[in-house]
Amino acid sequence: xxxxxxxxxxxxxxxxxxxxxxxxxxxxxxxxxxxxxxxxxxxxxxxxxxxxxxxxxxxxxxxxxxxxxxxxxxxxxxxxxxxxxxxxxxxxxxxxxxxxxxxxxxxxxxxxxxxxxxxxxxxxxxxxxxxxxxxxxxxxxxxxxxxxxxxxxxxxxxxxxxxxxxxxxxxxxxxxxxxxxxxxxxxxxxxxxxxxxxxx
Amino acid sequence: xxxxxxxxxxxxxxxxxxxxxxxxxxxxxxxxxxxxxxxxxxxxxxxxxxxxxxxxxxxxxxxxxxxxxxxxxxxxxxxxxxxxxxxxxxxxxxxxxxxxxxxxxxxxxxxxxxxxxxxxxxxxxxxxxxxxxxxxxxxxxxxxxxxxxxxxxxxxxxxxxxxxxxxxxxxxxxxxxxxxxxxxxxxxxxxx
Numbered sequence: 561x562x563x564x565x566x567x568x569x570x571x572x573x574x575x576x577x578x579x580x581x582x583x584x585x586x587x588x589x590x591x592x593x594x595x596x597x598x599x600x601x602x603x604x605x606x607x608x609x610x611x612x613x614x615x616x617x618x619x620x621x622x623x624x625x626x627x628x629x630x631x632x633x634x635x636x637x638x639x640x641x642x643x644x645x646x647x648x649x650x651x652x653x654x655x656x657x658x659x660x661x662x663x664x665x666x667x668x669x670x671x672x673x674x675x676x677x678x679x680x681x682x683x684x685x686x687x688x689x690x691x692x693x694x695x696x697x698x699x700x701x702x703x704x705x706x707x708x709x710x711x712x713x714x715x716x717x718x719x720x721x722x723x724x725x726x727x728x729x730x731x732x733x734x735x736x737x738x739x740x741x742x743x744x745x746x747x748x749x750x751x752x753x754x755x756x757x758x759x760x
Numbered sequence: 761x762x763x764x765x766x767x768x769x770x771x772x773x774x775x776x777x778x779x780x781x782x783x784x785x786x787x788x789x790x791x792x793x794x795x796x797x798x799x800x801x802x803x804x805x806x807x808x809x810x811x812x813x814x815x816x817x818x819x820x821x822x823x824x825x826x827x828x829x830x831x832x833x834x835x836x837x838x839x840x841x842x843x844x845x846x847x848x849x850x851x852x853x854x855x856x857x858x859x860x861x862x863x864x865x866x867x868x869x870x871x872x873x874x875x876x877x878x879x880x881x882x883x884x885x886x887x888x889x890x891x892x893x894x895x896x897x898x899x900x901x902x903x904x905x906x907x908x909x910x911x912x913x914x915x916x917x918x919x920x921x922x923x924x925x926x927x928x929x930x931x932x933x934x935x936x937x938x939x940x941x942x943x944x945x946x947x948x949x950x951x952x
Binding site (some may be wrong): 564565566567568570573576577579580581583584585586587588589590591592593594595597598599601604605606607608609610611612614628632634635636637638640641642643644645646647649650693714715717718719722723725726730734742743744746747748749750756 | 762764765768769770771773774775776777778779780781782783786787788791821824825826827828830831832835837838839840841842843844845846847848849850851852853855856857859863864865868869870872873875876877880881884887903933934941
């Protein structure tokens with residue numbers, strides 16, 4: 561079991577999920593705290609104070625310079641963090657080209673991502689039981705991985721396809737491209753064109 | 761849920777950036793303008809024309825100074841904020857992948873399929889049995905649930921047959937983890 565091949569299964573959304581969880585937890589905590597204060601859990605006196613407490617305002621006023629500096633720093637940090645997050649989640653997933661081991665001549669050979677994936681998809685479609693195939697290279701250029709989606713025909717034997725794809729397609733691709741390791745994530749789907757199904 | 765996450769993440773990011781930008785602009789503006797005004801001998805608060813650059817925060821401030829924690833408005837706003845946070849947490853928690861893992865055919869190769877595919881495969885196998893009129897299947901990596909419908913009375917041994925068929929299919933598939941199988945057979949009424 562390789563973590564690199566597992567990572568190639570689908571684009572990771574861990575960053576987005578963690579960010580939204582943190583924002584959600586902060587919002588939830590703030591809201592619950594506000595409700596508790598209002599319901600006199602922290603004392604009757606506290607619940608009767610204004611939301612913008614004059615004591616807090618006075619404190620800020622006596623320490624105006626540090627308060628302003630902190631506020632500006634927090635603002636700048638929010639801008640940077642927010643933009644970084646938005647750009648990261650909107651950026652398309654890269655399609656790295658493959659660089660083959662230099663031969664005796666010492667020249668590097670580059671196989672473009674589309675050339676490699678077109679050949680791989682065509683190979684995979686020649687496997688019995690596979691109706692359609694789609695291949696895509698993912699990951700960094702220094703550590704590329706392959707994502708292969710196979711649509712199986714109705715009645716295809718999953719176990720046979722599962723074995724044939726590795727034996728015929730992937731092993732062949734690795735040897736013809738001259739790369740030892742190409743982490744691969746295979747996704748099996750059923751061809752939707754064959755008949756309708758009442759199954760969800 | 762994952763689609764919603766993909767839409768929401770950049771929006772939240774842009775929202776955070778916008779809030780940060782407003783904070784910087786307002787604080788800096790109040791700082792610089794405040795310095796000018798106090799140099800002129802008037803205090804900031806006494807200036808009625810000064811409302812903030814983009815956000816009328818001075819009006820908000822007087823509003824917030826009048827609002828107590830126990831007021832109904834404040835309680836409602838806090839409850840809404842808490843609910844929003846809860847929704848975000850639930851959304852992020854629910855947006856996990858529901859893929860079904862198969863055994864790795866070789867090193868550095870991992871195989872997955874979707875719950876739909878497993879459900880369709882099981883459904884095809886179950887419907888292939890003669891006495892089954894229709895069937896619905898729900899599947900996840902942990903459990904497969906089959907509800908088969910037959911015409912007329914449920915024949916003795918049909919539930920066991922359906923279970924055996926579905927179980928055999930699950931055995932045939934190179935699943936990394938064999939899901940629990942629950943089978944129920946009911947009659948559609950049929951001729952009496």
